[in-house]
Amino acid sequence: MPHPVATTDAPAPRAQIQARTLRTDRWWLSPLVQAGALTVLLGYVVVRLFMREYYWVDQFNYLTPLYSPCLSEACTPGSAHFGTFLPDLPVWIPLPIIVFPILLGFRATCYYYRKATYRSLLLSPQACAVREPHRRYSGESRFPLVLMNSHRYFFYAASALLLINTYDAVQAFFPRSGGFGIGLGSIILLANVGLLWAYTLSCHACRHILGGRLRHFSKHPIRYRLWSLLSRINGKHMQFAWISLVSVTLTDVYIMAVSAGWISDLRLFN
Amino acid sequence: MSYWAHLRVWRGDAEDGQLVDYPVEVNEGEVVLDIVHRLQQTEAGDLAVRWNCKAGKCGSCSAEINGRPRLLCMTRMNTFAEDEVITITPLRAFPVIRDLVTDVSYNYAKAREIPSFAPPAGLEPGEYRMQQVDVERSQEFRKCIECFLCQDTCHVVRDHEENKTAFAGPRYLMRIAELDMHPLDARDRQREAQEEHGLGYCNITKCCTEVCPEHIQITDNALIPLKERVVDRKYDPVVWLGNKILRRGDKRVR
Structure with a gap:
């Protein structure tokens, strides 16, 4: 009888099965698609961060969420709604130097994106019951991955940014010419903010902070109601994570196209 | 309506083992545990498998079917194509005792x-x-x-x-x-x-x-x-x- 190579380095006498996995389905497809999507979207965002233009449409008050709030003296006039606290930054420093790390940190430490990146980028593991390639594993028990526990701080900061994004979306309904106006850009900005709120509120840290940390729901009926509500949308967190990521990208693409003059904003009213 | 399925079962113990192919008859409505029992009754009388309730409530018949950890009694045969090879192995995270039985x-x-x-x-x-x-x-x-x-x-x-x-x-x-x-x-x-x-x-x-x-x-x-x-x-x-x-x-x- 042949004596195949052990499944693991285990000293324990496990069943001697040579194959890395015996799964017959296309288990590799999902991590492959996720890795591709995350790489493309992150690559796009990095390029946009260093572009330093086409992020503001002065005529209609459209500011892309990637640059909001714009806080540098180098910001296009009119786009800095909250002042210019930062000096004129050199070209190798992106204008959203404060905003981007918060947004990236919020997504990178998100419990859903952790699952997606551990599987698709870190191969730890690529799929369930598929042997991972790493010889040692300590997970989130040590530096640097123990820093994943900072998710709630990114949640706090990202929520503050989202309030600013909401302000931007409202401003997009008041064009420079005065009065109230509706364009495709203002609708896109509003929809994007709605999806970002759905993603942020369905976050596991939010669910915990608003009610999950309690041991006696009966003593906190309002927080219990909130927790129950958030638990329902928490079940859709993965969907909101992807949809909102795509919506931010598409919103930025639209505003870039209008700002660069490649297309005109479709005006529905005023 | 019945057909013959191609079962591939891990046979062995802590020392050694291999995947062994068996043809087994399958009837309508059966689950993988039924087929394993038929295998015991026909070609592999000494096949070791742990089972108890056959209703997904005792947690005894855990194994890996086509590489996925599942209960043998809760995996219906009609979820596989008739010409598909069905591979059954013991739980791979635990020491094996014999065949499909592991030390948990x-x-x-x-x-x-x-x-x-x-x-x-x-x-x-x-x-x-x-x-x-x-x-x-x-x-x-x-x-x-x-x-x-x-x-x-x-x-x-x-x-x-x-x-x-x-x-x-x-x-x-x-x-x-x-x-x-x-x-x-x-x-x-x-x-x-x-x-x-x-x-x-x-x-x-x-x-x-x-x-x-x-x-x-x-x-x-x-x-x-x-x-x-x-x-x-x-x-x-x-x-x-x-x-x-x-x-x-x-x-x-x-």
């Missing part, structure tokens, strides 16, 4: 390491009073049938035998979460979860949830909430400061 005593050892329910001082059995709304969250975890599929699929121990000492596995971290959410449990489970039972090893890839035959949301409802509770205690200076200002000390009961 790692799980019992981990269960014993978790201190049982600890009521507050002065409260005797019979005096426990709780409201349903306070206990229903952890009742989901009581559906566990201890099939150990989650323990088997978790890569922390499946791919790294050396982690078995430090890591309790999803089933027992869920048990800690259940106790920590219990309105009357007075023990500090949060620090224990992180420092003694290896919660930090979990990287929430959700494989435990995917294989659970009881559809318990292990990751979303037990492991992540437990991680967040640990963050409250160990990594959150805001909570620490709030406890100091409000003179709540290091309490966790709220």
